[in-house]
Amino acid sequence: MIDQNMKQAVLDSFEKSFSKKDGVKAYFAPGRVNLIGEHTDYNGGHVFPCALTIGTYGAAAKRDDRMVHFYSCNQDRFGVYGINLDEEIKPTPEAGWANYPIGVIWAFEKRGMKLDKGFDLVINGNIPNGSGLSSSASLEVLTGFILRDLYGFEVSNQDLALIGQYSENNFNGCNCGIMDQFAVAMGKEDNAIFLDTADLSYEYAPIKLEGAKIVIANTNKKHKLTDSQYNARRSMCEEALAILQKTVDIKGLGDLSVEEFEAHKDVLTDPDMQKKAKHAVYENQRTIEAVKSLKDGDLAHFGELMRQSHESLRDDYDVTGVELDTLAEEAWKIPGVIGSRMTGGGFGGCTVSIVKDEAVENFKKTVGENYLKKIGYEATFYTVEIGNGPEVI
Incomplete structure (x- = not known):
């Protein structure tokens, strides 16, 4: 559902920033939340994300010269930032947030798609910055x-996802998997995407939550993946894979069943590495099981698997932290909460919960009060809907 106020704000800002009204078009790309399947996308496993109706709005128009200008309503302190397409395109600290759309231009040119002229771009997002709901992937897909x-x-649209991932990996320095960009680019209203990241095969799975809502709780602890231990986790999994490949014929940790992992795990002599690999394998199998539960109408089991997912991310993968753990653990105590877990890369960001309609207000109040008491600052809650991928609006 397009927020007409957000659309109008980005168009008004474009006219104010660039004194141009004619030929300007408005666009939208969603954020995403992952229901289950965390840190599996770079391990050749399955994920189960959906696009949201919150996201990034853009207004853009071509120029007659070789300049590209960027302005963000959310990052007003940066002002307008510009690059010249005749000069080398590279990341710079001065560009700030604009390194993401600049990286996409760079990635397009790497594929031989060069811009004949420049353009002006204004963006205005309603994804909380640093929340782990993929504001960066949303911006990348929007730009593409x-x-x-x-x-x-x-x-x-699938190319747009791959280009966005390539630019984030190679231009912005975050070694993310494909899930975020794929969910943003391929989103479908009222459906989640059951994606096998090993070969990008996918199917849409209708999300029928009769009598329940998806509620996101934001820790309000900012995270930045490139500054976090995200890349270190990925490197450890790659090392574990290389060791296991000497014993079993696999291309990714997602190829292993739980039984196969248990039979061969002792070749991973580093206990921490073994725990990280265990999460990747078990989480992949949980995701497959969770989608089956959803198809069978067994929402209670889906919720139990969400809980197991969070516990594994906490105990084996070590990416939660006291803020996310508090939100999830307080949620589990509330009657009417079907399931709750951290979502996204971790180290801050958000939890996602499935909550019965009659319990939503009590959930927000009680979890919010207990979080404030323990952490010292407030969490923010959003009841969200599942939306489509990018569009002209």
Whole structure:
């Protein structure tokens, strides 16, 4: 559902920033939440994300010269930042948030899709910054979608996801998997995406939550993946895979069943490495089981698997922290909470919960009060809906 106020704000800001009204188009790309399947996407496993109706709004128009200008309503202190397409495109500290759309331009050019002229871009997002709901992937996919629309490049939405991931990996220095960009680019209203990250095969799974809502709780502890231990986790999993490949014929940790992992885990002599690999394997199997539960209408089991997922992310993968643990553990105590877990990369960000309609207000009040008491500052709660991928609005 497009927020007309957000759309109008980005168009008004474009006119104010660039004194131009004619030929300007408005765009939207969603944020995403992952229901289950965390830190599996770079291990060749399954994930189960969905696009949200909150996201990033953009207004853009081509220029007659080779300049590209960026302005964010959310990052007003940066003002307008510009690059010249005739100069080398590279990340710089001065660009700040604009390194994300600049990285997408760079990645398009790496694929031979060069911009003949520049453009002006204004963005306005309602994804809480640093929340782990993929504001960066939303911005990357939005930029790619705008480039396709303005310049007529022949790329699919799946290509937009791959280009966004490539730019974040190689331009912005975060070694993320494909899930975030794929969920943003391929989102479908009222459906989650059951994605096998090993080969990008996927299916849409209807999310029918009769009598329940998806509620996101934001720790309000900012995280930044490139500054976190995210890359270190990925490196350890890659090392574990290399060791296991000497014993079993696999391409990724997601190829292992629980039984196969248990039979071969002792080749991983580093206890911490073994725990990280265990999470990747068990979480992948939980995700497959969770989607089956959803198809069978067994929401209670889906919720139990969400809990197991959080416990594994806490105890084996070590990416939660006291803020996320408090939100999840307080949620589990509330009658009417079907399931709750951290979502996203971790180290801050959000939890996602499935809560019965009649319990939503009590959930927000009680979890919020207990979080404030323990952590010392407030959490923020959002009841969200599942939306579509990028579009012209």
